Amino acid sequence: xxxxxxxxxxxxxxxxxxxxxxxxxxxxxxxxxxxxxxxxxxxxxxxxxxxxxxxxxxxxxxxxxxxxxxxxxxxxxxxxxxxxxxxxxxxxxxxxxxxxxxxxxxxxxxxxxxxxxxxxxxxxxxxxxxxxxxxxxxxxxxxxxxxxxxxxxxxxxxxxxxxxxxxxxxxxxxxxxxxxxxxxxxxxxxxxxxxxxxxxxxxxxxxxxxxxxxxxxxxxxxxxxxxxxxxxxxxxxxxxxxxxxxxxxxxxxxxxxxxxxxxxxxxxxxxxxxxxxxxxxxxxxx
Amino acid sequence: xxxxxxxxxxxxxxxxxxxxxxxxxxxxxxxxxxxxxxxxxxxxxxxxxxxxxxxxxxxxxxxxxxxxxxxxxxxxxxxxxxxxxxxxxxxxxxxxxxxxxxxxxxxxxxxxxxxxxxxxxxxxxxxxxxxxxxxxxxxxxxxxxxxxxxxxxxxxxxxxxxxxxxxxxxxxxxxxxxxxxxxxxxxxxxxxxxxxxxxxxxxxxxxxxxxxxxxxxxxxxxxxxxxxxxxxxxxxxxxxxxxxxxxxxxxxxxxxxxxxxxxxxxxxxxxxxxxxxxxxxxxxxxxxxxxxxxxxxxxxxxxxxxxxxxxxxxxxxxxxxxxxxxxxxxxxxxxxxxxxxxxxxxxxxxxxxxxxxxxxx
Numbered sequence: 161x162x163x164x165x166x167x168x169x170x171x172x173x174x175x176x177x178x179x180x181x182x183x184x185x186x187x188x189x190x191x192x193x194x195x196x197x198x199x200x201x202x203x204x205x206x207x208x209x210x211x212x213x214x215x216x217x218x219x220x221x222x223x224x225x226x227x228x229x230x231x232x233x234x235x236x237x238x239x240x241x242x243x244x245x246x247x248x249x250x251x252x253x254x255x256x257x258x259x260x261x262x263x264x265x266x267x268x269x270x271x272x273x274x275x276x277x278x279x280x281x282x283x284x285x286x287x288x289x290x291x292x293x294x295x296x297x298x299x300x301x302x303x304x305x306x307x308x309x310x311x312x313x314x315x316x317x318x319x320x321x322x323x324x325x326x327x328x329x330x331x332x333x334x335x336x337x338x339x340x341x342x343x344x345x346x347x348x349x350x351x352x353x354x355x356x357x358x359x360x361x362x363x364x365x366x367x368x369x370x371x372x373x374x375x376x377x378x379x380x381x382x383x384x385x386x387x388x389x390x391x392x393x394x395x396x397x398x399x400x401x402x403x404x405x406x407x408x409x410x411x412x413x414x415x416x417x418x419x420x421x422x423x424x425x426x427x428x429x430x431x432x433x434x435x436x437x438x439x440x441x442x443x444x445x446x
Numbered sequence: 447x448x449x450x451x452x453x454x455x456x457x458x459x460x461x462x463x464x465x466x467x468x469x470x471x472x473x474x475x476x477x478x479x480x481x482x483x484x485x486x487x488x489x490x491x492x493x494x495x496x497x498x499x500x501x502x503x504x505x506x507x508x509x510x511x512x513x514x515x516x517x518x519x520x521x522x523x524x525x526x527x528x529x530x531x532x533x534x535x536x537x538x539x540x541x542x543x544x545x546x547x548x549x550x551x552x553x554x555x556x557x558x559x560x561x562x563x564x565x566x567x568x569x570x571x572x573x574x575x576x577x578x579x580x581x582x583x584x585x586x587x588x589x590x591x592x593x594x595x596x597x598x599x600x601x602x603x604x605x606x607x608x609x610x611x612x613x614x615x616x617x618x619x620x621x622x623x624x625x626x627x628x629x630x631x632x633x634x635x636x637x638x639x640x641x642x643x644x645x646x647x648x649x650x651x652x653x654x655x656x657x658x659x660x661x662x663x664x665x666x667x668x669x670x671x672x673x674x675x676x677x678x679x680x681x682x683x684x685x686x687x688x689x690x691x692x693x694x695x696x697x698x699x700x701x702x703x704x705x706x707x708x709x710x711x712x713x714x715x716x717x718x719x720x721x722x723x724x725x726x727x728x729x730x731x732x733x734x735x736x737x738x739x740x741x742x743x744x745x746x747x748x749x750x751x752x753x754x755x756x757x758x759x760x761x762x763x764x765x766x767x768x769x770x771x772x773x774x775x776x777x778x779x780x781x782x783x784x785x786x787x788x789x790x791x792x793x794x795x796x797x798x799x800x801x802x803x804x805x806x807x
Contacts, residue, residue: 197566199703247754253566254511258710259753261703265746273740386577386699389570397566426585430578434559437571441562 168300169415175304177411178311182366183384184391184403185318186359192335192398193355196245197253199260202385203267204360208233208367209376210271213280216371222285226368230361237360241353249352264382272378280376307369314362315404322400331355335398387414390429394436396443405444451716455764459718466492467624470617485616486688491728492623493684496630498708498720500677505706506715507638508670509650513569513702514576517556518675520697521549522682524583527595527692535599538613545683546676553675557668576699584694594693597686613687623684627721630677634717637673646670707749713761722760 187201211232215225240263248256283289284303291299322328334341334351342348367381374380391410395402410429417428436444469488473481497519504510525548530536560571583589590596600619603611613619637643648656649663656663686692695701704727712723730748734741756762 191566197569244750244754251757252511253569254505254706254710254714255753255757257511257513257569258703258707259750261707262746262749262753265742265749267746269740269743269746273743382699386574390574393567393570393574397570423585426581427578430574430581433571433574437559437562442567 169419170412171300171304171308173412173415174408175308175311175411176415177408178308178315179366179370180384180388180391180411181315181404181407182311183363184388184395184407185315185400186362187388188392188395188398188400188403189331189355190359191392193331193338194245194249194352195338196248196356197256197260198245198356198359199257199385200240200263200267201359201363201388202381202383203264203271204233204236204381205363205367205370205384206271206379206381207236207267208364209371209374209380210275210280210367211364212368212371213282213376214275216282222282222372226365229368230365233364234357234361236364237357238353240360241356245356268379268381277378282371282376284372301373303372307373310369314365318400387429390433392443394433394443396445399443399445402443402445451765455718455761458764459721462722463628467621470620482616485620487728487732489616489620489623489688490685491725492620492627493681493688494705494708494728495721495724496623496627496684497678497681498705498712498724499627499630499634499717500674500681501705501709502714502717502720503634503637503670503674503677505709506717506719507643507650508646508667510667510671511565511569511706512572512674513699513706514556514572514574515674515678515705516697516699516701517572517576517579518549518553518678519682519685519701519705520579520583520692520694521545521552521675522679522684523686523692523696524589524595525549525679526601526683526686527597528589530597530599530601532598536601538601538603541601542680542683545679549676549679550672552679553672554668557671557675561664561668561671573699573702576697576702580694580698583697589692589694592694594691596691600687600690619688623688626680626684630680631717631721638717642666642669707752709759711752711756711759713759713763713765716759716761716765719759719761726760 183201183205187198190196190198190201208229211229212222212225215228216222219225219228244259244263245256248259284301288301288303288306290302292302292305293299320328322331330341330346330351334346334348338348341351387410391406392403393406394409395404395406409432413428413432414425418425421428466488469481469485473484477484497515500518501512501515504512504515522545525545526536526541529541529544556572556575560568560575563571583594584592600613602609603613611618611622613622638646645656645661645666648659648661649666653663682696685696708723708727709720710723711726712721713719731741731745734744734748737744752759758766
């Protein structure tokens with residue numbers, strides 16, 4: 161493996177890791193603040209990708225499609241939170257697992273009814289549909305660099321909101337002691353709705369910008385959900401910082417794993433998780 | 447621990463057992479040519495009931511919500527598939543112990559790692575370990591990849607040259623599975639009423655207090671995890687015998703979700719509830735599959751509604767039938783109409799099906 165190839169893999173791993181972060185951050189926020197384990201998170205990633213595919217086909221413009229798809233995702237999150245999760249905050253995790261498992265079945269099947277079982281793709285949009293010529297036979301897609309930039313910007317924005325705004329203070333306090341925050345006169349219901357919608361929007365957005373890079377297929381949300389669970393477990397549930405470093409670690413591990421040891425690639429991330437659990441059962445940053 | 451249920455519970459369960467057990471006698475006259483097919487379905491339900499019951503030990507009795515229980519179901523199925531000789535049936539005399547040992551070791555290894563975690567971490571890590579094995583068997587060459595492994599001969603149960611039970615015969619296999627299920631039920635009942643079971647019960651209610659009393663709770667939980675894993679593996683082995691193959695889907699997380707659903711549908715913490723749950727789930731599945739190709743949407747909605755309005759499951763209804771007022775309180779429509787605030791029906795579901803006096807330890 162020469163240096164350029166190594167560099168390309170490094171970039172791929174970083175890009176994949178950053179994308180994972182967008183999804184995992186929503187998952188970890190929803191758990192950390194609301195105490196809800198949301199299995200349907202992966203399905204929302206899939207819905208995001210399909211929405212953009214559909215709207216791009218209709219409108220002929222990827223950017224316009226994203227602009228329309230984001231509000232749709234937020235509204236979907238609102239509906240799910242108000243209609244279903246609302247009843248589950250006081251209940252055991254078991255019921256959250258089951259209800260969101262039911263939601264997966266419904267959303268996956270709804271996807272099949274609306275868009276069918278075929279595999280689709282979205283063309284890489286202009287002006288990022290170019291490639292950088294690294295060596296004679298090695299290119300790197302500009303769109304991947306763009307995705308990286310967007311993810312980093314969003315990660316920075318999340319960090320800023322949580323560290324430096326009043327909302328961030330409430331979120332951090334909520335993660336520590338929900339009842340106390342409520343006792344101090346903060347409307348926790350509204351906060352929950354907001355967090356859930358933002359979390360869902362983040363994962364759906366990840367699906368949208370990933371659409372030109374991956375094949376859009378039924379069940380694409382299930383596998384990414386499990387990967388994000390591993391990310392969150394490694395980083396520590398509820399920790400945004402943990403989600404970030406966990407995502408980078410897993411992104412790198414999967415990318416390099418599939419290049420270096422293809423036969424074990426699918427296992428690598430679980431082995432890392434097992435190792436982390438042995439040393440720190442609550443995750444690296446919890 | 448609950449030492450007795452209302453009489454109607456035993457009556458209903460015995461009546462249902464009698465109906466199912468006598469199916470080979472009356473099935474043909476009621477269902478005609480369909481009866482062979484239904485017998486196969488019933489056999490599968492018995493196997494899944496055992497599987498769901500094993501999960502009840504973890505979820506209902508100890509309070510550990512596992513979303514990776516299918517891992518052990520798959521271990522049972524794959525152990526049978528991989529250890530069976532190609533050209534002759536394996537003997538159940540060594541196959542069953544082998545399955546139990548392999549699954550016990552697997553449960554011990556996974557258990558040591560996951561028992562250290564609690565609550566949501568336990569859910570996530572069990573899920574992740576389940577998926578780990580899923581990817582292992584679906585990519586590794588000697589487990590046949592996504593196609594799985596075929597089992598050419600069903601194991602036999604013989605002494606010397608005489609066959610004790612001809613398990614190839616659907617009826618015999620049906621009664622064999624029924625026998626295993628009843629044995630599993632009696633074992634779990636005995637276990638939960640034993641001293642060990644009382645400790646598990648204490649852990650479920652208040653682990654810190656049990657620790658303060660001097661119990662090494664991790665060890666107790668680990669043993670429960672292993673027992674549940676071995677029982678699930680036996681169910682997985684029976685399922686592989688029934689299907690004639692072991693397949694990665696048997697240990698995927700959708701299977702784990704489904705068995706959890708059977709458990710909650712039937713009523714957890716009751717041991718007999720999961721049996722009702724497995725039958726109900728499979729019957730619903732059968733009906734939905736015949737109604738529409740988009741049956742998952744119906745199944746998903748059923749799950750959501752069951753979680754919202756029936757947190758104690760069918761067993762909860764039998765043990766303590768709700769009065770009219772309670773029915774109203776838990777009705778979904780009422781809940782939606784009222785908006786935000788809900789009556790807290792059931793914060794501690796296991797406790798809710800138990801009579802008074804249990805919570806005061």
